[in-house]
């Protein structure tokens with residue numbers, strides 16, 4: 001059975017949608033320390049301070065070497081409605097100490113994001129460690145207050161989109177359906193999982209609310225409980241079905257039973273081994289959905305019962321002019337059973353001259369992860385689609401992406417965050433990011449520059465340096481230069497149209513194509529290079545020396 005929602009609804013269209021997932025994305029969806037810092041900044045007279053923050057991550061997830069950036073639309077929408085309501089202020093008053101000056105609450109009540117500018121990489125782009133995905137500029141207090149919410153909106157979205165894109169790469173052209181609602185991290189996790197796995201390459205979801213809110217195709221089969229709820233054929237109260245082209249209804253139960261008897265020699269089983277309850281369940285489901293009959297065949301025994309019962313009902317439907325859809329396997333050796341099923345379908349197709357029978361859909365589910373798909377591919381199989389829940393939505397292999405939000409400039413002065421771990425030292429200053437392409441269309445390197453530097457030019461040699469290892473540098477002559485950070489929000493308006501879900505989905509596909517296959521592969525992928533310009537290299541290291549205290553040995 002399958003349902004597809006039609007009509008193009010922008011993913012942020014109607015007021016109804018605004019009340020959906022996003023009603024919980026509001027200024028109080030933050031860490032308390034942002035609000036205490038806001039007071040301390042205010043008290044310290046920093047209301048006019050102007051800051052620049054970068055949002056970036058340091059390590060790709062899933063032992064991979066790439067990440068898909070997602071969540072931008074939600075970030076921009078958050079800015080459009082960033083302001084504290086009266087009840088928000090009343091609540092903040094309750095949680096802050098009584099010593100807080102009353103004027104601070106007046107100040108908070110008037111805050112909004114009109115003074116903020118937000119630059120970002122396009123949603124759906126393949127991104128790499130240390131590259132600023134979002135640059136936020138504006139009044140210190142406001143841009144600080146945005147930190148937690150922006151990170152929350154980007155981290156899981158990007159993690160899921162990346163996970164989904166990895167499943168997509170493993171599955172090739174096979175269909176992928178997200179079945180994770182029951183296993184997801186709460187209702188919001190589930191909705192985000194459905195939305196961003198669709199962006200990352202899935203074809204549909206079982207999550208009905210996600211379908212309604214985001215216009216994602218909704219798909220579904222049935223559960224084992226539907227099968228176990230039937231004991232025998234006598235229970236069936238509705239027993240007839242009219243042919244698809246109209247006319248008198250026929251005894252559909254009888255038709256299916258006759259087919260089952262005829263099929264017994266093909267399946268080489270004893271009729272007594274096949275479950276009558278399962279046959280009754282399949283018959284009733286086919287009567288309910290004659291045009292979308294897809295049956296779960298592993299409740300009792302795939303070979304001895306499920307496939308035989310399915311084929312009997314599918315052939316009865318075919319007699320009446322309906323096209324059955326296929327089966328779902330949810331246990332056992334999925335590669336092997338899919339081949340067994342396909343062989344039966346092919347035999348029946350040949351014996352009864354029904355070509356469509358050989359192409360019945362075989363869906364597999366049951367705790368599937370990226371490795372299962374890769375292994376099943378190696379073994380050989382006849383699966384057409386996968387239903388994937390737990391491993392996709394919980395990102396079991398790596399449950400969080402570590403995006404951080406770091407101050408890089410205050411009042412025009414660059415800021416650096418030092419660390420004993422060199423990889424954690426921030427790259428200071430307001431920066432631009434350029435993606436430099438080689439002749440074959442593949443991305444060669446990302447280059448971070450101080451924003452006042454001239455952009456690199458096509459055909460002109462540019463020195464790209466490793467940010468921390470002096471000896472690692474390379475000259476690049478780019479065939480194409482792409483400026484990654486674009487302005488999305490300024491002066492209280494959305495500066496350029498936000499792409500819809502379909503466009504973001506396409507961006508993921510086109511963006512992955514520009515990444516070399518050795519960077520994309522699962523096993524020991526090659527790291528992509530992210531570099532700094534020579535000027536930024538010196539700027540960074542001078543500031544590092546200025547800020548690093550000189551120790552004394554004793």
Ligand SMILES: Nc1ncnc2c1ncn2[C@@H]1O[C@H](COP(=O)(O)OP(=O)(O)OP(=O)(O)O)[C@@H](O)[C@H]1O
Nearest residue numbers: 330331332333334335336366367368372375376379
């Ligand atoms: N051909 C295959 N190659 C690799 N992994 C497979 C293959 N077929 C199934 N799997 C995976 O093996 C695991 C089998 O799960 P498990 O051991 O719980 O058995 P099961 O089939 O679910 O049994 P049951 O439902 O009867 O308890 C699942 O994670 C499934 O995705």
Ligand SMILES: O=P(O)(O)OC[C@H]1O[C@H](OP(=O)(O)OP(=O)(O)O)[C@H](O)[C@@H]1O
Nearest residue numbers: 179330365366367368387388389390391
């Ligand atoms: O395995 P996942 O990737 O999470 O995919 C979703 C699972 O959810 C359903 O059953 P459920 O696990 O609830 O019950 P069952 O496996 O015992 O049938 C379905 O049959 C899948 O097995």
Ligand SMILES: O=C(O)c1cccnc1
Nearest residue numbers: 179206219220221222387
């Ligand atoms: O429709 C299905 O088959 C389905 C939906 C959710 C979870 N497991 C299976």
Ligand SMILES: [Mg+2]
Nearest residue numbers: 330365366367
């Ligand atoms: Mg299961």
